[in-house]
Amino acid sequence: xxxxxxxxxxxxxxxxxxxxxxxxxxxxxxxxxxxxxxxxxxxxxxxxxxxxxxxxxxxxxxxxxxxxxxxxxxxxxxxxxxxxxxxxxxxxxxxxxxxxxxxxxxxxxxxxxxxxxxxxxxxxxxxxxxxxxxxxxxxxxxxxxxxxxxxxxxxxxxxxxxxxxxxxxxxxxxxxxxxxxxxxxxxxxxxxxxxxxxxxxxxxxxxxxxxxxxxxxxxxxxxxxxxxxxxxxxxxxxxxxxxxxxxxxxxxxxxxxxxxxxxxxxxxxxxxxxxxxxxxxxxxxxxxxxxxxxxxxxxxxxxxxxxxxxxxxxxxxxxxxxxxxxxxxxxxxxxxxxxxxxxxxxxxxxxxxxxxxxxxxxxxxxxxxxxxxxxxxxxxxxxxxxxxxxxxxxxxxxxxxxxxxxxxxxxxxxxxxxxxxxxxxxxxxxxxxxxxxxxxxxxxxxxxxxxxxxxxxxxxxxxxxxxxxxxxxxxxxxxxxxxxxxxxxxxxxxxxxxxxxxxxxxxxxxxxxxxxxxxxxxxxxxxxxxxxxxxxxxxxxxxxxxxxxxxxxxxxxxxxxxxxxxxxxxxxxxxxxxxxxxxxxxxxxxxxxxxxxxxxxxxxxxxxxxxxxxxxxxxxxxxxxxxxxxxxxxxxxxxxxxxxxxxxxxxxxxxxxxxxxxxxxxxxxxxxxxxxxx
Numbered sequence: 056x057x058x059x060x061x062x063x064x065x066x067x068x069x070x071x072x073x074x075x076x077x078x079x080x081x082x083x084x085x086x087x088x089x090x091x092x093x094x095x096x097x098x099x100x101x102x103x104x105x106x107x108x109x110x111x112x113x114x115x116x117x118x119x120x121x122x123x124x125x126x127x128x129x130x131x132x133x134x135x136x137x138x139x140x141x142x143x144x145x146x147x148x149x150x151x152x153x154x155x156x157x158x159x160x161x162x163x164x165x166x167x168x169x170x171x172x173x174x175x176x177x178x179x180x181x182x183x184x185x186x187x188x189x190x191x192x193x194x195x196x197x198x199x200x201x202x203x204x205x206x207x208x209x210x211x212x213x214x215x216x217x218x219x220x221x222x223x224x225x226x227x228x229x230x231x232x233x234x235x236x237x238x239x240x241x242x243x244x245x246x247x248x249x250x251x252x253x254x255x256x257x258x259x260x261x262x263x264x265x266x267x268x269x270x271x272x273x274x275x276x277x278x279x280x281x282x283x284x285x286x287x288x289x290x291x292x293x294x295x296x297x298x299x300x301x302x303x304x305x306x307x308x309x310x311x312x313x314x315x316x317x318x319x320x321x322x323x324x325x326x327x328x329x330x331x332x333x334x335x336x337x338x339x340x341x342x343x344x345x346x347x348x349x350x351x352x353x354x355x356x357x358x359x360x361x362x363x364x365x366x367x368x369x370x371x372x373x374x375x376x377x378x379x380x381x382x383x384x385x386x387x388x389x390x391x392x393x394x395x396x397x398x399x400x401x402x403x404x405x406x407x408x409x410x411x412x413x414x415x416x417x418x419x420x421x422x423x424x425x426x427x428x429x430x431x432x433x434x435x436x437x438x439x440x441x442x443x444x445x446x447x448x449x450x451x452x453x454x455x456x457x458x459x460x461x462x463x464x465x466x467x468x469x470x471x472x473x474x475x476x477x478x479x480x481x482x483x484x485x486x487x488x489x490x491x492x493x494x495x496x497x498x499x500x501x502x503x504x505x506x507x508x509x510x511x512x513x514x515x516x517x518x519x520x521x522x523x524x525x526x527x528x529x530x531x532x533x534x535x536x537x538x539x540x541x542x543x544x545x546x547x548x549x550x551x552x553x554x555x556x557x558x559x560x561x562x563x564x565x566x567x568x569x570x571x572x573x574x575x576x577x578x579x580x581x582x583x584x585x586x587x588x589x590x591x592x593x594x595x596x597x598x599x600x601x602x603x604x605x606x607x608x609x610x611x612x613x614x615x616x617x618x619x620x621x622x623x624x625x626x627x628x629x630x631x632x633x634x635x636x637x638x639x640x641x642x643x644x645x646x647x648x649x650x651x652x653x654x655x656x657x658x659x660x661x662x663x664x665x666x667x668x669x670x671x672x673x674x675x676x677x678x679x680x681x682x683x684x685x686x687x688x689x690x691x692x693x694x695x696x697x698x699x700x701x702x703x704x705x706x707x708x709x710x711x712x713x714x715x716x717x718x719x720x721x722x723x724x725x726x727x728x729x730x731x732x733x
Contacts, residue, residue: 065315066209069202072322076195076471079329080188087162087184093169096493100270101165104485107274107614108157112282114622115237116150119230122626126229126633130222134727137211141204141219145226145293148200149286153234155196156189156285156478160277163188164485171486171502172495178502179337179345182486182510186478187332193285194325194471197292200227202318205300217301218727224297225723227290231716232629236576238283239709241621242275243580245613246704248587254697257595257602258689264492265601267594267608268587271617273488279708280481280514284521287716288470291524294719295467296321298531299460301726305538306457312368313457317464319368320385323360324468327353331472342509343400346476350396353472354389361385361465376454384450384458388465391446391523392473395439399519402435403671404512405679409435413676417695418685424695425702428676432669432706436661439519443526443660456534463527466520477517480510508678515671518712522663525715529656532722536652536729540645543733551649561639561650565721568635568651569659572628572717573666573710579624580705586616628713632720640725640732648725648732655718663714670707673699 092098123146131139163185171178204223208216249268253259259266296317303313331353337345362382369378402409409431416427450462487503537551551558590613600606640648677696685692 066202066206069318069322073195073199076191076325080191083188090166100489103270104273105161108277111278111618119233137219138222141222142226145223146230148196149227149230149289152193152289153282153286155192157277157282159188160281163482167486168489171499182479182482185482187475189478190471190474193289201296220297224294227293228716228720231286231290234283234286235713236625238279240579242279243705243709244583245271245275245617248584252591268591268613270610271613276481276484292467292470295463295528299464301535302460321468324357327356328471380453383453384461385465387446387450388462392466394442395523398438399516402668403515405675410675417692421695421698424699428673428699431672432665435668436664460531466524476513480514483507483510518667522715526660529718533652539729557647558650561647562654565651565654566658568655569662569714575628576710583620632717636724659714659718663711666706666711670703673703
């Protein structure tokens with residue numbers, strides 16, 4: 056097989072790998088669906104969760120469809136049909152990724168609960184299998200959308216304009232913002248409102264069937280942590296691939312190899328992620344080690360694949376960049392991935408000092424819990440930022456801006472196995488809820504509880520991974536923006552001097568946007584959770600038999616209230632990253648817009664990492680105490696930990712993760728309007 060064959064068929068190879076990933080995910084789905092579902096009581100709870108999640112996604116995507124249609128019409132009249140098609144493909148595939156993530160999760164949770172009756176290993180295997188379906192579907196759909204659409208563009212034009220690919224990323228990012236916000240507002244509104252009445256006011260356990268909000272809470276795990284995360288990492292993968300292709304095209308004009316290289320990196324890691332899933336097996340009680348074993352195998356195999364691919368595609372190097380330097384850039388992406396995973400686990404796992412510090416602070420009150428949690432959340436930003444900074448400098452040293460793009464693509468290439476580890480979390484959370492609500496023996500809960508606790512850490516790890524990769528992707532997008540300005544109006548266009556007041560103003564505005572965006576998301580959770588509190592209190596007050604268990608709560612009413620509140624609250628913040636760059640670009644010019652992009656990347660990374668890591672630390676502090684530490688459930692420390700968890704919930708599952716797609720939408724819109732503001 057020679058080089059010309061690979062280059063001529065690279066897109067078909069990537070398409071084939073994407074299809075293989077989806078076929079394998081379907082195979083895993085079939086294995087899941089063949090597994091036993093448990094008794095009628097378990098099925099009743101699982102069906103209620105499934106119906107609630109489906110109802111929310113139908114409502115959410117109906118609203119998004121209207122907004123997307125308006126944006127598609129504008130793109131058609133401004134940029135033409137290919138750009139509009141790209142936007143539509145990105146939006147539709149992102150929505151499919153989210154829907155598939157939710158559908159698989161709600162079918163895996165009851166089977167995981169049933170498997171927990173047989174022990175830890177069967178329950179673990181079932182939950183991870185469900186997560187693997189989501190992960191492999193996400194990367195399969197992502198690489199098919201990019202390589203397939205680029206193949207279509209090539210068939211229309213021998214040297215296609217890459218602008219439609221930018222629109223493809225825009226479509227995926229827009230859906231991701233809505234999915235992250237809508238799902239995040241839903242899940243945390245239901246969680247906070249349910250806990251505030253049930254655990255704090257009524258003193259009943261989490262996931263108690265007497266709580267009218269408990270089904271809404273379990274639904275939220277699926278629409279937020281499964282559908283939202285799947286859409287999020289789909290668009291991050293797509294954006295990174297498109298940004299790397301765009302930067303390669305702008306830097307090495309006419310070189311087809313630099314366009315397909317990032318896609319082939321992705322294809323290699325999809326194959327290694329499939330292999331990695333075969334090595335995820337729990338031995339004894341080491342749950343996290345079992346998950347990391349699959350990630351480690353995938354990373355090592357990818358490393359070998361990247362070396363062979365780079366030497367094959369660039370035997371003479373790329374200009375003055377050696378093939379070895381390009382390979383080193385790809386190594387950096389994998390190192391950052393492993394580093395982000397390790398750092399996040401340290402700050403969020405019950406095994407390490409940060410969570411124990413918050414737990415000890417809980418013994419002296421609610422206020423000291425909050426102070427300690429905020430301190431941990433702020434401290435957690437330094438190590439990831441240093442890691443990303445060092446990786447950026449080294450990748451640039453090895454291969455310039457294109458090296459940074461390759462490092463970002465290398466990092467995102469492991470999305471398949473990373474999402475599998477993430478989606479494991481909400482499945483085990485729901486399984487634990489089903490076990491609690493149906494009154495299964497304590498020995499079953501002793502299986503689902505440690506799985507749930509590890510799942511909470513894996514969700515935090517994946518969010519940190521998504522944020523870190525988004526930071527690299529946003530830097531690559533910004534580099535593409537400066538290169539595009541250079542192409543349009545000369546070399547001076549890429550100089551953003553701090554002596555220019557427009558650049559400073561742009562930095563200030565961009566720096567403020569993640570804070571304002573995050574504040575709106577937090578407020579949305581506060582307002583929606585207030586509505587849940589009112590409804591849960593009403594039912595406890597008016598349906599007298601709930602407390603004794605003689606009458607069932609009206610679960611559907613709480614689900615409906617949260618659905619309507621989440622959809623209503625998600626629209627305004629989701630439109631901020633679309634409108635802000637347009638206003639700044641046309642009113643203040645390209646220099647101010649460049650400042651806005653950098654300002655949003657810098658503060659966005661800090662705010663997002665702080666929120667997601669701190670929130671997860673608060674959550675695991677509560678679980679640490681519930682295991683019997685510092686007085687256990689019902690103790691004063693536990694009450695303080697519940698307060699911290701309540702504050703941390705919208706931090707880690709709503710505002711923090713939604714900043715990730717927000718900063719990328721800002722950069723993509725800037726790229727789309729660059730030719731109009733120069």
